[in-house]
Amino acid sequence: MMIFTIAARELRSLFLSPLAWSVLAVVQFILAYLFLAQVDNFMTLQPQLVGLEGAPGVTDLIAAPLLGDAAIVLLLVTPLITMRILSEERRNGTLSLLFSAPVSMTEIVLGKYLGLLGFFFILLAMLVAMPVSLLAGTPLDLGKLTAGVLGLGLLLAAFCAAGLYMSSLTEQPTVAAISTFGLLLLLWIIDWAGKGGDEVSGLLHYLSLLRHYEPLLRGLVHSTDVLYYLLFIIIFLGLSIRRLDADRLSH
Amino acid sequence: MATEVLIAAEHLTRFFGHTCAVKGVSFRLAKGEVLGFLGPNGAGKTTTMRMLTGNLAPSAGRISVAGIDLLDSPRQAKARIGYLPEQPPLYRELTVQEYLRYCAHLNRVPGRELGRAVDQAQARCGLTEVRRRLIGNLSKGFQQRVGIAQAILHNPAVVILDEPTVGLDPIQIREIRALIRELGENHGIILSTHILPEVQATCSRVQIMHRGQLVFSATLAELQEQMITQSLILGCQAPPDLHTLEAMPGIERVTPLAAGRFRLAFTGDNPAEALAARAAAEGWRLRELSPEQRSLEQIFVELTTREPDAEAA
Numbered sequence: 001m002m003i004f005t006i007a008a009r010e011l012r013s014l015f016l017s018p019l020a021w022s023v024l025a026v027v028q029f030i031l032a033y034l035f036l037a038q039v040d041n042f043m044t045l046q047p048q049l050v051g052l053e054g055a056p057g058v059t060d061l062i063a064a065p066l067l068g069d070a071a072i073v074l075l076l077v078t079p080l081i082t083m084r085i086l087s088e089e090r091r092n093g094t095l096s097l098l099f100s101a102p103v104s105m106t107e108i109v110l111g112k113y114l115g116l117l118g119f120f121f122i123l124l125a126m127l128v129a130m131p132v133s134l135l136a137g138t139p140l141d142l143g144k145l146t147a148g149v150l151g152l153g154l155l156l157a158a159f160c161a162a163g164l165y166m167s168s169l170t171e172q173p174t175v176a177a178i179s180t181f182g183l184l185l186l187l188w189i190i191d192w193a194g195k196g197g198d199e200v201s202g203l204l205h206y207l208s209l210l211r212h213y214e215p216l217l218r219g220l221v222h223s224t225d226v227l228y229y230l231l232f233i234i235i236f237l238g239l240s241i242r243r244l245d246a247d248r249l250s251h
Numbered sequence: 252m253a254t255e256v257l258i259a260a261e262h263l264t265r266f267f268g269h270t271c272a273v274k275g276v277s278f279r280l281a282k283g284e285v286l287g288f289l290g291p292n293g294a295g296k297t298t299t300m301r302m303l304t305g306n307l308a309p310s311a312g313r314i315s316v317a318g319i320d321l322l323d324s325p326r327q328a329k330a331r332i333g334y335l336p337e338q339p340p341l342y343r344e345l346t347v348q349e350y351l352r353y354c355a356h357l358n359r360v361p362g363r364e365l366g367r368a369v370d371q372a373q374a375r376c377g378l379t380e381v382r383r384r385l386i387g388n389l390s391k392g393f394q395q396r397v398g399i400a401q402a403i404l405h406n407p408a409v410v411i412l413d414e415p416t417v418g419l420d421p422i423q424i425r426e427i428r429a430l431i432r433e434l435g436e437n438h439g440i441i442l443s444t445h446i447l448p449e450v451q452a453t454c455s456r457v458q459i460m461h462r463g464q465l466v467f468s469a470t471l472a473e474l475q476e477q478m479i480t481q482s483l484i485l486g487c488q489a490p491p492d493l494h495t496l497e498a499m500p501g502i503e504r505v506t507p508l509a510a511g512r513f514r515l516a517f518t519g520d521n522p523a524e525a526l527a528a529r530a531a532a533e534g535w536r537l538r539e540l541s542p543e544q545r546s547l548e549q550i551f552v553e554l555t556t557r558e559p560d561a562e563a564a
Contacts, residue, residue, distance in 0.1 A: 005356040009342075016344040097340035097401070100304040101357040102330040248308040 002103050006111025010085070011118045020119060023077055027070075028126055034069050035130045038062045059141040063131040064217045067148045070127055071155055071213060074120075075184050078156065081119060082163025083177035085112050086240075091171045095247075105244045109164070109237055116160040124153055144219035151216025154229035155209065159184055161236035168243040184209070254281040256318075257331075257409050257439035258303065263312035265298050272298045274463040275312075280409065285435040287454035288443035291555050295463040296443040297337055300413050303441070304334040317408050330359060333407040337414055339398030343387030347378055347397055350386055351404060358405035368404055375430060376400040391418040399427065403434060410434060412442040416449060428453045447547050457547075461555045474547065483523060486512040486539030487530065499525065514543065 014020040042061045049055040089095040098108050128149050134140060162183055167176040191201070191208040205211055209232075212225040258280040265273040273295040280286050288296045301307040303314060305325050314321040316328040342350055351369045360368050373379045376396040381389060386397055395418055402410055415431070416424045431453050434440055444450060450457055457474055459467035485496075490511040497505050501522045506514040515522075523540055530537040 002357070002359075005353070009345075009353050012349075013342060013344055092340070092343075093336060093338040094340040094342060096301075096304075096306050096334070096336045097354065098357070099306045100329060100332060100334040101354075102326040102359060103357060104326065248306065 002107045003111040003114055006098075006103075006108060007114035007118060010112055010115025014081070014115070014119055019080065023081060024123060024126070027073060027077055027123060030073055031066065031070055031127055032130065035062070035066050038065055039134075057141060058134060058138050059131075059144045062134065063140070063145050064148055066127075066131060067152050068213075068217055070152060071210075074123075074152075074156060074159065075188060076181070078120075078159040078184070079163055079166075079177040079180035082116060082160055082180060083167055083173040085116060085164055086167040086244075087170050087173045087176045091173075099248070105241045108244065109168075109240045113160060113164055113237060116164065117157060120156045120160060121153075124149070124156065127152075141219070147219045147221050148217050150221065151213050151225075154216075154226065155213055158209065158229050158232045158236075161233040161240075165236040165240045165243070168240045254283065256280070257282055257316065258441070259313075259315045260299075260303065261313045263299060263302055263314065264310050265295075265302060265307060266310045272463055273302070273309075276460070276463075276465050277312075278458060278465065278468065280439045280441060282408075282439055283436060284456055285431060285440045285442070285454045287450040287457045288441060288460060289445075289447070289450060289457060289551060290443075290460035294460040294555070296460055297413055298463075299460070300334070300411050300441065300443060301336075303409075304332055304411055305329050306334075306336075330405070331408040333402035333405065333410045335398045335402040335410075335412045335415060337417075339394055340401070341386045341394055341397060344385065346383050346385055347373070347389070347400075348382040350397065351400060354401045354404055358407075360405050368406070372400040372404045375403065377426065392420060392423050395419055396423070396427070399430070407438070409439045409441070412440065414444055415442055416444070416446065424449075447551060451547060459551060459554050466554045467550065474550075482543045483515045483517065483521075483526070484508075484512060484539060484541050484543050485515055485526060486510070486537075488536035488538055489534065491533065491535055499529070501525075512539065 163180040166180040170176050187209045191205045191211055212228045215222055215225055256279050261277050263273055263276045276299055290296050302309045305321055317331050319328040321328040355365050355368055373382055376399050378396055378400055381393055399415055416427050456470045458465055493505055501517045501519045502515055503518050504516040508514055
């Protein structure tokens, strides 16, 4: 109950600032451009594909690359939305409103997190509307599309959890943004090191955000990938709760 | 009938690293009391208030709010506290009404009472006509009032206000003081301030903090006795006995001090003239006859400029 109250206020405040609107507009514009480019690409390739046995379909050639590109764009954009979620409250002294209310730290963190998820849900819905609009002219592999959207959703939820934690560490939103970006980018490219196939590279491979996203884009929903994202989210939310609790305790 | 104890703080101590901000502070707040916290900057007033409201965990000591331990069951205890921090915790992008509704939700005001609670808090703090304006566009005084409205919104048993009249104009200050006195009838109130007359105007009890310790605690009635009740210091080489002085008209109480000096508390007209005449007639060998009047400011300065002995050791 209290979680939803906090989430609703968070979402409302987001949309009262021009930042959320401009992020939505810019992301939509960029992705729409990419989407049209993919459609165009598909149109030129189509005559050659007709004759091929087991040729990739519309979903593989338009939806999957779009979702793949969206992940990169959102990697850049998420820190901008998550940066102020706790740091600004700390800076403006509004955190004490939450601390003195009969609300637990867990409720505060989950409320904030849910507010962020609400925003990215809207963003995701606008993004998915583009490939879905192709249904007007051609059948889509809806299973594959669903797996890809699930993947992007989990990826965004993981981005948000990391951003929330970074925002809980500092009073400066920009510091939170750059640290979130750094962390996410590192986790994105972490498997670039150690291609050798030994144990270390296996671990790095497992840690990579990207490696767990790729199977989902191909339509393969492995429980290990889903679990990876859920663990990632739980760890960062847990750390955020601990960080807020530490505010009350000795410095 | 015993008065209801709303806040019981026992041996509160708080360290920031190696610095001890609050050291063994104990006090109680009863229903119907307005407790004024005085102290120079850095005395530990704000730290104490933040501990009472659950914003800081004490390094040692216990706090109970209306009989509920703040550390064991924070949720129930916090529901009984309204807090206005030094910097009002306002969301500038919301309107006054939206903000107060949000605060009411946070404080678990039930849905059907919510509208009424918000309206009442707005009316009490004089915010009704600005309720649709953005908090960020309001003047400092109005923002301060929104902060106070937020603290009293859920009708808490204890209201804790950290410098509530900062940034207000004289008329608003009078209004807020009247509001605090009114609230003090049914709640327990703790307020901190630098403004000494404010304490005399609003509080029923005064506590002075200095270097993290409580150095003075008195009800306003006791304080009045030390300040407002006029008293004289009489010093004689050949002092008369106590009964002679007590029998004099207008003298209420005689306290013997060292070396032939007395403190004479009197009512009505100043008996200095009569005393001088009598001293001359009876040969008391008068050496000193001076009015004694201590203001709160004097008490404050005396207590807070003195070097504490403990620190020297």
